[in-house]
Amino acid sequence: MTKLARDLLFPLIAVVAAFIVGAILILLVGDNPITAYRLLLGSALSWPDGIGYVLFYATPLIFTGLAVLVGFRCGLFNIGAEGQLYIAAFATAWVGIKFANLSPWLLIPFCCLAAILAGAVWGGIPGVLKAKFGSHEVINTIMLNFIAIMLASYFTQYHYKVPGDPILESAEIGAGAHIPHLGKFIPGFPERIPLNVAFILALLCCLLVYLFLWRTKWGYEIRATGSNPFAAEYGGISIRKQIILAMAVSGALAGMVGINEVMGHRHRYYDGFSDNYGFTGIAVALLGRNHPVGVILAALLFAALQHGGIYVDGFSQNVTKDIVQVLQGIIILFVAAEGFFKWLLRRRTSLERLRA
Amino acid sequence: MRDILTFSLIASTIRLGTPLVLAALGGLFSERSGVINIALEGKMLAGAFTAAAVTYAADNKLGLGAASPWVGLLGGMLAGLFIAVIYAVSCIKFKAEQVVSGAAINILMLGIPGFLSGAFFLSSGSTPQLPKDHLLPQSPVIIAITILALVALIWYVLYKTPFGLRLRSVGENPEAADAAGVSVSRIRYSGVLLAGVLAGLGGAYLSIGQSSLFTRNMTAGRGFIALAALIFGKWRPVQTLLACLLFGFTEAVSIQMQGVFKLPSGEDIPVQFIQMVPYVLTIVVLAGFIGSSRPPRALGIPYEKEK
Amino acid sequence: MLELRQITKRFGDVLANDHVDIVVKPGTIHAIVGENGAGKSTAMRIAYGFYTADSGEIVVDGQVRDIKSPHDAIALGIGMVHQHFMLVETMTVAENIVLGAEPGTNLALDLKSAGAQIRQLSEEFKLAVNPNEPIEHLSVGQQQRVELLKALYRHARLLILDEPTAVLTPLEVEEFFVILRRMREQGKTVIIITHKLSEVLAISDEVTVMRDGKVVGRVQTKETNAAELARLMVGREVLLRVEKSDPEVGKPQLELKNFSVTDLFGTKRVNDVTFEVRSGEIVGIAGVEGNGQTELIEAIAGLVDLARMTGVMNFEGRDLTARGARVRRELGIAHIPEDRHRRGLILDFTLAENSILGVHYRPPIAALAGGVFIDENAVQRRASEIIENFDVRPRNAALPARALSGGNQQKLIIGREYSVQPKLLLVSQPTRGVDIGAIEFIHRQLVGLRDAGCAILLVSAELEEVTSLSDRLLVIHEGRIAGEVDPKVATLEEIGLLMTRGH
Secondary structure, three states: OOHHHHHHHHHHHHHHHHHHHHHHHHHHOOOOHHHHHHHHHHHHHOOOHHHHHHHHHHHHHHHHHHHHHHHHHOOOOOOOHHHHHHHHHHHHHHHHHHOOOOOHHHHHHHHHHHHHHHHHHHHHHHHHHHHHHOOOHHHHHHHHHHHHHHHHHHHHHHHHEOOOOOOOEEOOOOHHHOOOEHHHOOOOOOOOOOOEHHHHHHHHHHHHHHHHHHHEHHHHHHHHHHHOHHHHHHOOOOHHHHHHHHHHHHHHHHHOHHHHHHHHHHOOOEOOOOOOHHHHHHHHHHHOOOOHHHHHHHHHHHHHHHHHHHHHHHHOOOOOOHHHHHHHHHHHHHHHOHHHHHHHHHHHHHHHHHHO | OHHHHHHHHHHHHHHHHHHHHHHHHHHHHHHHOOOOOOOHHHHHHHHHHHHHHHHHHHHHOOOOHHHHHHHHHHHHHHHHHHHHHHHHHHHHHOOOOHHHHHHHHHHHHHHHHHHHHHHHOOOOOOOOOOOHHHOOOOOHHHHHHHHHHHHHHHHHHHHHOHHHHHHHHHHHOHHHHHHOOOOHHHHHHHHHHHHHHHHHHHHHHHHHHHOOOOOOOOOOOHHHHHHHHHHHOOOOHHHHHHHHHHHHHHHHHHHHOOOOOEOOOOOEOOHHHHHHHHHHHHHHHHOOOOOOOOOOOOOOOOOOOOO | OEEEEEEEEEEOOEEEEEEEEEEEOOOOEEEEEOOOOOOHHHHHHHHOOOOOOOEEEEEEOOEEEOOOOHHHHHHOOEEEEOOOOOOOOOOEHHHHHHOOOOOEOOOOEOHHHHHHHHHHHHHHHOOOOOOOOEHHHOOHHHHHHHHHHHHHHOOOOEEEEEOOOOOOOHHHHHHHHHHHHHHHHOOOEEEEEEOOHHHHHHHOOEEEEEEOOEEEEEEEHHHOOHHHHHHHHHOOOOOOOOOOOOOOOOOEEEEEEEEEEEOOOOOEEEEEEEEEEEOOOEEEEEOOOOOOHHHHHHHHHOOOOHHHEEEEEEEOOEEOOOOOHHHHHHHOEEEEOOOHHHHHOOOOOEHHHHHOOOOOOOOOOEEEOOOOEEOHHHHHHHHHHHHHHOOOOOOOOOOEHHHOOHHHHHHHHHHHHHOOOOOEEEEEOOOOOOOHHHHHHHHHHHHHHHHOOOEEEEEOOOHHHHHHHOOEEEEEEOOEEEEEEOOOOOOHHHHHHHHHHOO
16 A cells, blocks of 8 residues: 555545444434534535634644644644634734734734744743653643633733623733735625634644755654654754654644634634644544644544534534544544554455455 | 631632542543553543433433432443543554544543534533532542442552552563453553543532532633643542642632732732643643653554564 | 463554463473564563453463453462563662562551561572662662562562663673573573573573564473574574674764763763774674663763863864764764664654754755755655655655654665765664664674764674674773774673673
């Protein structure tokens, strides 16, 4: 089997298998899987709302998928994209509020920079902890997730809330920090759909991540470290530097979710805005087999599911939008246990040998 | 006044610490056998939801009355076990990346309770309220005794039985254990399944002990705090118990003592900062600032015989 | 006692055992000899249930047995001491010995009675250890005793020993053989895997010779000699001496002064070493494995934390002690590491990607856009040059390094390290796990590089290799330089004595 076939086949099998398991679950709760799946996926292709919203939902998932990918390629598991994107979103809003009166030519770059830097710092912390003290990044990123969410929530509640606002959210950022919806540029595509310039940025990041990892010396060093840190060290590469660099880049990518959320969509920091983007990013990276192109495809799939979940909730008898989370979990489980499919294949071939 | 405050703080420390202790001790079995347990959160959720749903059904459908929470407790443990079976098969039999599978279980269990409660209770993710007298006992004394007995038992099993010796050896050096005739996968299965039962138990106590129904995502990260406590406790039972109580205490403080502690400036210490304590402490401990915390050497590495 | 019939085992593309037949008679010491990679360990790991054979039968005491795991083998009275010890370092001697065969009930571990039993066995076989000592505090020799006790405690009647003498000094080997003979007297059967012919002749009753996964000879020790065994092992007459002219020695390139290296646990692995290597000469380091050679080479290559080193390392007169691996490489230090899978290669990377490791960040490789981007054409050029000049097969730069045989992987590394035109080359076990043809090639290349004026520091566990290649030979013992000998005149006995006693 060629590498490309394998890269396409296993994710595809995992998705199909997950849908089959999901169908059994739907049958168990007394509903019709076909109707449910039609609701779940059917709406995604409608123009303009279906496609528009799917692309909008895909935007943060591309960022977090790329973030997890960069970590993986360095042999690191960044479970902290969730925390990184919260801190980054808050930082974006903070700059947008503090410097509300600046012209867009300055404010937009400042806000973007705030998102990228805040994410890089928050991702860099577990990198430094690992490089300096050898402490495991998985545990540290989990802990930093909680800390990030609480910090952002504290600052919002105590310092940046509009008095009297019943919702835990910050004041609005300056108009100069808004980035336009794509509807503004595409004829026939309504501006009310929140798909915005951040989506283009996400696609651009896929290209940049590809070039960075596979065409630059830094990417070579990160991948070498991820593949065999001892050989990397032997080749004169500082593993510690690579760990910190990869975690910071990973955090920066996760942080760009803040651009989509704060500058492109809500125009303020909204407590608890992330719909598990950071964790779904793990699924996106894995299903996309840690390649930028795979990340785009996987992000689209999960975005379509997320979009369809709303329809399922509204129109289905017994099935709720939780089915999306269930499918996501099963997909990752199958992707993780690639050995399962290999085992099935082996068993089949040995059975065939037995018969022959 | 001060005494009452202290007593109620201790009582709620015990109450809040209990689910953490149960889950963390579960995690201890799993991690000492070499299998990372990020999935504690998911297993607790499974236990919490099932316990509440089963208790409700036992009470209303079967008319078991006061016995129903015990049936529910059993249900919670079985649910934890069931999830653990999935996790164990994927990690041990199919040698899946353990952190990834664990994350998958957690995501799955964010969805499953809502999915099922939507169908069974026509609610958006919670179970119906249970009557106050159909819950698990909550007397801090009874709970404290139970927990102490459990910790003592686990300590004994870990250090004074052949199973404990094998468990520890498999987590440190599975190849050596294999060469000595110990079945690595059998021991790891036992460790992970025990973790499932205990985490399920912890979850059950959350929904039908501390509270009287299951609500969406009700563990709210307690599985991760339990994991943190396990690391803080250096993968040892007694230290882990103490770590859980410490973390339970911070939670109790953040609930009961709001506005009691003041900053020098006269401002209240915000609740978020008290809640952060367990997470910050874990990072500090892992970095080796307070003693060193060395994980089992084979933690997270699938055992492959023929390389 | 034990019989392997037609055992075949394949790992991926490699046929590790090809219809192997081995018969071991009860109450004998049976040697299985062969070069590295001949399939000795694989066959024995199959007998011990660590691997399962693809086909073939295992017969124990006249009955065909299905040995699926070490557990089954132990039940049949088979014990094995692996080359890399199978001990849980954090646990005590007693805990390790009883593990899997615990005394007492399932509910209570009885380490006290185990301790008594262990003491009794220690006395019977003269294997002194303290049952309550944690393994991590023991020396390698003591750990080996624990492994033997582990097998004896399980009532093993057949002991399989995989390269047991690799970690021992010649003196310890003598003591070890006394223990083996005592075991034979007590009715045990012993299989010893080794590639050292002198040991085979000294200890065994019968010999099975393996080559390339096949059994190529079965002889009575009494009726054979080293030359015959050697011929069987390599399949032709062995070239013992490497052709080389007298060295044209230049100025000192590498100077070590009072140089020491400490390991992570604070033990001095290299202890107050002072020597120099001049351009145009090969300086060999002989010694029993584990006497500080690895640490010495890694420290010179810049792979050891500064905090773990003391003393001075000068290169071309410059103090490089505090500089990292990258700087050292830039100044002309190249390194052929002892473990090519761990250090030398990134197995998942292609040959092309591997061929630039160490020079990947500077021109001509990283040349585009101010030295940030890697120039694919330059990479390809470099890769095909190495593949061409060093005869790496298959000739496909797009293959992952994993797909190559050991010899070709080694040629790739050597090609890569040569192509930077080093002034100092550190070489560790250059021919380990490499086929005969490649060995000669590698030896010629090393001599060629020396003649071109490079300073070479060579470490090898093969005494013959290191004596025949070196112009000067240092002997290392417990991290100290025990002495310097002229390899042209020194006898193996002389060197062996230095290796053992250190003076």
